[in-house]
Amino acid sequence: SKLRPSEQGQAGQGQALPVHLISEVTAHLFTPRAATRFASSSGYGRPVVPGTNYRHIGAFVVAYRRQEKPGGEKVDRYLDSGQNPTNGVIVHYYLKEKPTGEVTLTFLDANGKEIRTFSSEEKQGEQGKQSEVEETGGKKKKDEKKEPRVPKEAGANRFVWNTRYPDPIKIEGYDDPAYGLEGPLAPPGTYHVQLKLGDQGAESSPTRTFQIQKDPRLATSQEDLQTQFELLLAIRDKASETHSTINVIRDIRRQVDEWEHRAKGHAIHETVVADGEQIKKKLTAVEEELLQVKAKKQLDTLDFPVKLSGKLAELSGVVASADAAPTRQAREVFEELSAHLDVQLQQLRQLIATEVAAFNTLIRDSSVPAIIPAG
Template identity: 30%
Template sequence: STYFNQPTAQFYRVTTDNHFPYRIYGAQQDNSTLRILHRSDGSSIGERDWEPSAGGESGHLAPHPVNPDIVYGGSYGGLLERLNHDTSESRMVDVWPDNPMGYGAIDIRYRFQWNFPILISPHDPDVIYAAAQMLFRTNNEGQSWQQISPDLTRNDPSTMGKSGGPITKDDTSVEYYGTIFAIAESHHEAGVIWTGSDDGLIHISRDDGESWTDVTPRGMPEWMMINSIEINPFDPAGAYVAGTRYKSDDFSPYLYKTDDYGQSWELITDGIDAEHFTRVVRADPEREGLLYAGTELGMYVSFNDGEDWEAFQLNLPITPVTDLTIKNDDLIVATQGRSFWILDDLTPLHQLQGNWEDAAVEVYSPRPSYRMGGSASSDPGNAGHNLPNGVIVQYYMAEGFPEPDTDPDAEGDEPAAGEADEKMPALSLEFLTEDGESIRTFSSDAEEDSDKIEGVEAGFNQFVWNMRYPNAEGFDGIIMWAGNLTGPKVVPGTYQLRMRYGDYDETRSFEILPDPRISATQEDMQAQFDFLLSTNQKLTETHQAIKRIREIRDQIDLVVTPLEDRAGYDSLKDRAAFIKEELKSIEEALYQTQNESNQDPLNYPIRLNNKLASVNRLVNRGSYRPTNQSVAVRNELVTEIDSELENLTRIVEDELPMFNNLVREQAIPAVWLDGGDSN
């Protein structure tokens, strides 16, 4: 493994915006800041999906919650940039633009750390906080700043000397000490603000910065860097703090929680390795007590508000986790050396109950899914992996539970006397409308690959439904030009998922949401769906007719071919020839039978089925109601197809009975012996 075949970015922090799809922001060491889409409309997340953003390599970023094209980004030296991505306008709005390069922390007025925090208020998008050793606030986009706190650090001169030496100094603020390193404002109560310093102090203001209280946990080791503060989503008085002391040669994890505005604290690190020092803790906003912790050597999770923790590494590389954030039920991870990672879809963790590992099998309600474009390449190369497009179904299979029967016809050894047959019925996932009408069923023993559930394993499994009805039926060897049989995508609304496996039979509801970027209305998408569903049904009917024609012709040949050189059967032969000619006329009207390769339609004009499949392909594009002309062409084609299908019905109901009567009347032998005799 080399740095050429894996992401190697070192991110300090991570945040997201309210764009759709949301973007991830971070500053990367020895590079730039950037923002990148968490999913794309393509098959991977590539260069087209990211761009540089505000600030520099070391800074926090704060995208505006209403207009995410406005981004505030910091950098060393106290630099603070306001960038308008829409217009490319950049404005520097430093709190105090007195360039500190080359000076020690003790020699400057405001000690802005290399990675000084920037925060937009959750209550007012015009209020922005930034911190040196004091906390500052602006409500006019940085035109002016107000100091709203005293020095909230230890302000110990012994920690503020010049950096570097003995040959040369290196004062860039990367080693400035005695600074506020973390800020959080309660989303429950405006004006409740928490700060944590890099020299081990925690303060709170409950009056919008008018007064401050030191709430540093009693007994907490001194000189701890307070790296993150998280407000409890379910308790206005609650907060969580992550701290580190690795700079003091102490690699222990330090996580604390309070439920009384910092009057008392509890150390919550049971289960975290003794040398996995902690940088960040985040609380899940959907499930009370569900916490995530990022450490120097990976991830941990707690389901009981930190009373105990367990490793939560999954496929995440063993790497320093520098920050975490949660957005739309995704957990986004910033690492120091392996770039950004996302744990898509936290909803199974929200739904776990009690001793969930004791369950033999369980399916979880899918989270709301957007009806939009995009796909997920299994091998995106140097690009990022895209989110699978569709409804993501998560289900659990216990260790050692019998595997689903994926080959019911396979022969195997009979179980010995007294032993149970461990083979279970097939696993199936059925998608239904809100009213219970079946849309599509997938199964581990399905005959068609497109309907088959593959790779079921013990533990958590994932299945993705593309939100579509089944494709129209085709037939062997079909050749078409610019046409497809793709089934329609369902419209936004409420749907159901039913999972069956042995005695397990459970149904869950879920929502499909419209892409908020598009202009199509619910009525537009319903019109598109109705058009495509009826078109697919007509294509299926057409292709079933073609297969029926071929079956009839083959059966006629079975009867007539032995009679070709025999006298006395002229009326039967004539009737067979007439029917076959009629069938040929119908088939050639429905399908170009001369097409044998993909380029043949350029020489042999396509027929009705291909024309209808072409309309299906065109209207399937995007989320729009069908054009008037698409409706007109479809109606003309359906009229012509129906005429041919009526001819086929006439032959089946009128001509074939006469043919069969002739066969019976002429007593066609089942077996011909040599010399023409039969027996």
């Protein structure tokens, strides 16, 4: 049967349709069932490898195998313990035909502000909790954490959002020896999900409203959970600012090294090297306040003091360790770490405005070519 005019309007506005008419539309997004917010811990263990892995959860050690579904979703299958139900918001949608272009699912808060967008296109995740290990040619290879992909098969599709906000920006080319910092869990409340096909406009993309509910066992108030979420989000943002600053420092250092190399054989070489070394020395001083550069693996943090990045990660873990309002001490520690970061940022800005600017002028006024062919 064909859609009546009123039903066509419902489909275009993203409203629910009778089940027997769903197959008449190009795409249909079902209203997600309310999800209960459970703050759970997956324990700790070594980086995941193919085959059987082991994880400490409280006083127990459990064995599991990690499976990756076609959409990129990773599922841990426990071998000697029970399997919990899916933890998160389960989104079901119908596609009449397999689209040739991109399909996205966007999650929004009650005010319509975007939280996260997931795509059907495979992309390397820029933020991640911990790199995983894969066996490649007999050698262990570390792989960037990937965002789960949105399925786009003809017929019924399913996607699970773990209800977390985005992770902090990642330090490029660096695996934090401490367990990485995750984005905070969304607090209980009203949320929206939008399904978009290709260049389809937001006004014609089906949108559904759903609820994230508080764990019914908790006596914690909504206000306390909101306060906890806001502090965790602020910690994540400070971690992103810290990591972005480290990325800037390393990029400047790399460019200085390149110009020192290019200046070889030119009269200006000694000046470029002398000025460049001074800049790199001051960059390193700031970097070493933000990150423990001597720690190459987790146990190294026992030998070398934890720096700002690691302290923010630990603070986030403490604040998120219970469904409760953050303590006064946690807020005070955050203010202290934020102030320390501000000092380092000011030093970096001053360095860029003075010595880096002078270095740029030196290079611009020199006769050093921008491109030097090898050979």
